[in-house]
Structures are given as C-alpha cells and as structure tokens.
Amino acid sequence: MIGLPLDVTFPKLKGIRWRYCTRWDEGPAAVLGMSLLRLGMCRPNDWSGSAVDFVERGFRRFSSQNRAVDAKRVWVGDLRITDSLFELTEQERNQVEAEREGMTDHLYLVGDYEAAASIPIGATLARLEAEHDLLPAAFYEVLTTNLYKWMRVYDYLDAQEHAEMWMEDLSDEELEASVYRKVELEIPACIKRHSKTLKYRRARNLLREIQPHTSVARELIRHLLEMDAHGQGNEHAWPGQINEKDVPGIETWLSDAEYSRPGCLITWYENDAINACFDEEAQHMGENGPCQPNVALPIHLDKPNEELDEEVRRVFDHAGAMLRSLASAAKIVELVRDLYDEYFREHRLESGLPAEPGTAGVREEQL
Amino acid sequence: MKRRKLAAATSRTIDEDAKQVHRALEEATHNHVNTNDPIMEQLKQCPEAFKVGEILGKAFDSLKYAQDGGEIGDRYLPPPGVVIPPLV
Numbered sequence: 001m002i003g004l005p006l007d008v009t010f011p012k013l014k015g016i017r018w019r020y021c022t023r024w025d026e027g028p029a030a031v032l033g034m035s036l037l038r039l040g041m042c043r044p045n046d047w048s049g050s051a052v053d054f055v056e057r058g059f060r061r062f063s064s065q066n067r068a069v070d071a072k073r074v075w076v077g078d079l080r081i082t083d084s085l086f087e088l089t090e091q092e093r094n095q096v097e098a099e100r101e102g103m104t105d106h107l108y109l110v111g112d113y114e115a116a117a118s119i120p121i122g123a124t125l126a127r128l129e130a131e132h133d134l135l136p137a138a139f140y141e142v143l144t145t146n147l148y149k150w151m152r153v154y155d156y157l158d159a160q161e162h163a164e165m166w167m168e169d170l171s172d173e174e175l176e177a178s179v180y181r182k183v184e185l186e187i188p189a190c191i192k193r194h195s196k197t198l199k200y201r202r203a204r205n206l207l208r209e210i211q212p213h214t215s216v217a218r219e220l221i222r223h224l225l226e227m228d229a230h231g232q233g234n235e236h237a238w239p240g241q242i243n244e245k246d247v248p249g250i251e252t253w254l255s256d257a258e259y260s261r262p263g264c265l266i267t268w269y270e271n272d273a274i275n276a277c278f279d280e281e282a283q284h285m286g287e288n289g290p291c292q293p294n295v296a297l298p299i300h301l302d303k304p305n306e307e308l309d310e311e312v313r314r315v316f317d318h319a320g321a322m323l324r325s326l327a328s329a330a331k332i333v334e335l336v337r338d339l340y341d342e343y344f345r346e347h348r349l350e351s352g353l354p355a356e357p358g359t360a361g362v363r364e365e366q367l
Numbered sequence: 368m369k370r371r372k373l374a375a376a377t378s379r380t381i382d383e384d385a386k387q388v389h390r391a392l393e394e395a396t397h398n399h400v401n402t403n404d405p406i407m408e409q410l411k412q413c414p415e416a417f418k419v420g421e422i423l424g425k426a427f428d429s430l431k432y433a434q435d436g437g438e439i440g441d442r443y444l445p446p447p448g449v450v451i452p453p454l455v
Contacts (some may be wrong), residue, residue, distance in 0.1 A: 027395065027396050030393070030394075030396040031392075031396055033392045033395075034389055034392045034396075037385060037389060044384035044385045044387070044388045046388075047388040047391065049391075051392055054388075054392070
C-alpha cells in the first residue's frame with residue numbers, strides 16, 4: 001500500500017549541531033571549555049550552545065595548527081579528550097554514571113593507534129651506510145627513541161624477546177626450521193655492530209655532524225632532527241605513570257588491562273622474521289582484557305582556575321609536540337617506504353606472479 | 368584615529384563575547400538549561416521544525432526495535448552517544 005505524501009516540509013536550520021550530549025558530558029566539558037577560553041585555545045565564536053561542541057571545535061583547530069593532517073598520512077589512530085581511559089559499552093557507561101556522585105572530576109587526553117604503521121627500514125639503512133659507517137645505527141637510535149615518546153614501538157628487540165621465549169621448547173630440528181632463529185640472523189650488521197655502544201646523545205650529535213652526499217639521506221636526517229626538536233622535553237605519558245593518589249582506582253584498572261598495542265612495526269623488510277613474530281603476538285593482543293592506551297594524561301577539573309589552566313596548557317603542549325613530532329615522523333616513514341619500494345623493484349625476489357601457470361592454469365579456489 | 372577607535376571597539380566586543388560564553392559555560396557546569404542556545408532560538412522562530420521532529424521521532428521509534436521476524440531487543444538504530452557523520 002502506498003500512502004499519500006505527507007504535507008510536511010523540512011525547514012533548514014542553519015548551524016545545527018549533529019550531536020547532542022547528555023548532561024554528564026556537558027558539565028566536565030564546560031569546565032575544560034572555560035579553561036580553553038581563558039587560554040585562548042577556544043574562541044567565543046566556537047560557541048554553538050553545547051560545551052562539548054565548544055571544546056571539540058577548539059581541539060580540532062589546535063590539532064590542525066599542529067599538523068595533524070600530515071601525521072594522519074601515516075599514523076592510524078586518534079587523540080581524544082575523554083572521561084574514561086578505556087572504551088565503554090553503552091551499558092557499562094550507564095552503570096558508571098549511575099554509580100558516580102556528581103560530575104566527574106577528571107578528563108583524560110588519550111592517544112591510541114588502531115593499527116601499527118609498517119616501517120620496512122632495511123633498504124634505508126643500506127642507503128645510509130653508503131654515506132657513513134655509523135649513520136644507520138645513529139638514525140635507528142634517534143628514530144626509535146623519538147617514536148617511543150608517543151607510542152609502543154615493535155621492532156627487532158621485541159621479536160628477539162618473543163623468539164627466545166618460544167625457542168626454549170623447540171627441539172634442534174624444529175629450531176632449524178623455525179622462523180624464530182631468523183630474528184637474530186636477519187639483524188643487519190650495521191645495527192648489530194653499534195647498537196650496544198651508540199646511544200641517543202652521541203647518535204644525535206653524529207646526525208648533526210655528518211653531511212650526506214645524497215639528497216634522500218639529507219632529507220631523512222633533516223626530518224629526523226626536526227622530529228627530535230619537537231619532542232625535546234617530553235617523555236612518554238604511559239597510563240602507568242598516573243598514580244593512585246591522583247586518580248583513585250587507576251591501579252585496579254591498569255592491572256586488569258593488557259599492555260598497549262604498538263603504533264608501529266619496524267621490520268628490515270616486509271614479511272621478515274620480525275613481521276612473523278609480530279603477527280603471532282598481535283593475534284592474542286586484547287584477549288585478556290582491554291589494551292592500555294598508548295598515551296594518557298589526566299586533567300584534574302577540581303582545581304582552582306590558575307592551577308587548572310596550567311595543567312591544561314601542559315597537557316595541550318604535550319599533545320601539540322606529539323602531533324608535530326609524528327607529522328615529521330610521517331615524512332620519514334614515507335621516504336623509508338619509497339626507498340623500500342625502489343629497492344624491491346631493483347632486487348625483485350618474488351614477483352607476486354608465477355613464472356609458469358599452475359596445473360591447467362586454474363586457480364585452486366575455483367576447483 | 369578612526370582605526371584605533373575601531374580596534375578598541377572590536378576588542379571590547381570580543382571581550383564581551385568571551386564573557387558571555389564564559390557565563391554560558393559556567394551555567395553548563397551546574398547543569399542549568401542554556402537559555403541562549405542559538406539552535407533553540409532558531410526553533411522558536413520556526414515552530415514547524417518541532418512538528419517535523421515529532422513525526423521523525425515517531426518514525427524512528429517504529430524502527431528502533433525489531434519488527435516482525437527480528438529478535439526481541441535487537442536495535443535497528445545506534446545507541447545514544449554514537450556519532451554518525453551527517454549525510455552531505
């Protein structure tokens with residue numbers, strides 16, 4: 001049955017919000033919004049009638065001013081202001097709110113990654129080694145030190161740990177055939193030789209001193225020193241650094257949670273032994289509880305204005321440094337990927353297409 | 368001279384705007400209903416919007432839970448709080 005059309009017109013309301021929030025959300029956002037307004041991060045014309053919207057508009061502008069668009073080219077994740085360290089279902093959230101007396105006195109700046117960005121660095125290290133014997137190790141050290149400020153990094157050290165654990169139970173024959181043995185064997189000599197002795201400060205000085213001949217090496221070093229400059233004075237804000245006195249209940253929350261998901265995976269080349277170990281570990285991440293976020297900074301809302309503004313400024317300074325640093329890191333990762341692709345084209349080991357067609361030239365799944 | 372006066376006037380307006388927003392935020396911290404919500408103002412000027420909202424609300428309510436053939440309690444609409452990007 002088709003009914004007659006209703007005599008209804010849709011009026012167009014200018015500036016209408018697409019999101020409405022509960023009072024639970026509005027109260028804490030209003031306290032933060034006042035602070036952001038005093039600090040000049042939010043503007044009067046950000047006001048649309050909702051405190052959450054107000055904060056969001058200021059936060060979006062702040063992120064865009066700190067090169068979030070560049071960072072997003074490589075890093076898959078988000079930086080958010082939230083009242084909970086972990087994601088809650090609607091039911092859990094309602095329960096938390098029902099049990100809470102009054103407004104929450106904490107908000108958190110939380111940074112997390114949905115996927116680990118692939119950094120196949122082998123070809124880049126070979127290129128840097130052609131410039132200077134110490135350059136690959138120096139580059140690797142400064143890059144990973146800076147990435148660690150904002151994320152958990154999965155690299156050959158994690159793979160070594162994983163491999164050692166599993167190799168304990170293998171027989172000699174199994175060991176010979178296993179991928180775990182390859183983790184150690186595949187470490188490039190330029191890293192193995194110097195990784196123990198070349199620490200961050202010396203590595204950074206070397207990067208400043210060495211004058212590479214090729215433009216790509218110069219670009220890599222320039223972006224890395226830029227990344228390093230953005231991260232100066234910042235340390236990784238792991239959720240584990242939040243103490244029980246500041247946020248009651250945090251220890252229980254964290255003890256039920258798993259370690260953070262990595263924000264990047266540094267391999268020598270794609271599908272190598274590090275990649276294999278990562279894949280094995282990734283299958284079980286989050287099985288025994290929620291994963292801790294990579295970055296968590298609390299904002300205590302129950303402070304006098306001056307103290308609150310100071311804390312908000314400190315938290316946003318950290319967020320700004322993180323975004324700018326990750327934007328520079330994104331440029332590095334793009335160059336690393338280009339070098340890998342170039343190397344892959346020149347030294348193609350597997351073409352991805354069989355040289356000869358299979359039996360009867362028919363794909364298996366069609367049989 | 369004129370430019371200086373204009374600058375002073377602009378600065379005063381910005382300060383006044385900031386104060387007004389600060390007051391609205393202050394009210395929001397106490398869970399007060401915001402009387403200066405620009406959307407509410409627009410709705411007052413266009414009461415038909417309420418009628419449209421009501422009709423849409425009823426239409427969505429009928430979709431909210433499973434109809435014939437669906438399991439009881441299945442939601443057809445996302446729970447409150449979920450952000451859905453607007454259709455452009």
